[in-house]
Amino acid sequence: MNEAIRIRHAEPVDAGGLYTLFSERGAYAGTLQPPFPSLAAWQNALADLPKHIVQLVAIDDHGALVGGAGFEVFQNPRRRHAANLGMAVAQSRQAQGIGAQLLQAVIDTAERWHGVRRLELEVYTDNAPGIALYERHGFVREGIARGYALRDGDYVDVHLMARHAPATSA
Structure with missing residues (x-):
């Protein structure tokens, strides 16, 4: 598919x-989002998004939201250089480059506009496509957290991954 995907900041209309x-089962099974999300919770979150949280969306050329990615800059003074990210792409639109576009937009926004030097994430150890995507964008595996999250009745492991921003020239 050669359709144009537009990445932009999420608005309440999203x-x-x-x-x-x-x-989608794939989204809540692949992230820490709970199943059966509330529309009202998304409406409330987008109506009053704190300044240290950035939520981006991927919109296709038909105007459909096909992916979302966000990051939260930590507020502890000793961790303000770091942020944690999460993302999902619609099941019907995976393996089309949307995740790569979203991830690159998150990296650019976090590093170039929020001063983030360390971007962290957790990814399930059985999510080979996700791990490969993150590694292509400079994330490295720093460890495994055993029994990290409950997923469909089982406690599953995650890779702890991080990307360190390149040093800037003075």
Whole structure:
């Protein structure tokens, strides 16, 4: 598919699209989002998003929301150089480069506009496509957290991964 994908900051009007995205089994099984999300929760979150949280969306050329990615810059003074990210792409739109576009937009926004030097994430150890995507964008595996999260009745492991921003020239 050669359709144009537009990445932009999420707006309150995107609540329905994010609700639909995170209602997909693949999205809540692959992230820490709970199943059966609330539309009202997405509406409330987008209506009053704190300045240290950035939520981006991927919109296709038909105007459909096909992915979302966000990051939260830590507020502890000793960790303000770091942020944690999460993302999901609609199941029907995976393996089309949307995740790569979203991830690159997150990296650029976090590093170039929020001063993030360390971007962290957790990815399930059985998510080979996700791990490969992150590694292509400079993330490295720093460890495994055993029994990290409950997923469909089982406690599963995650890779702890991080990307360190390149040193800037003075």
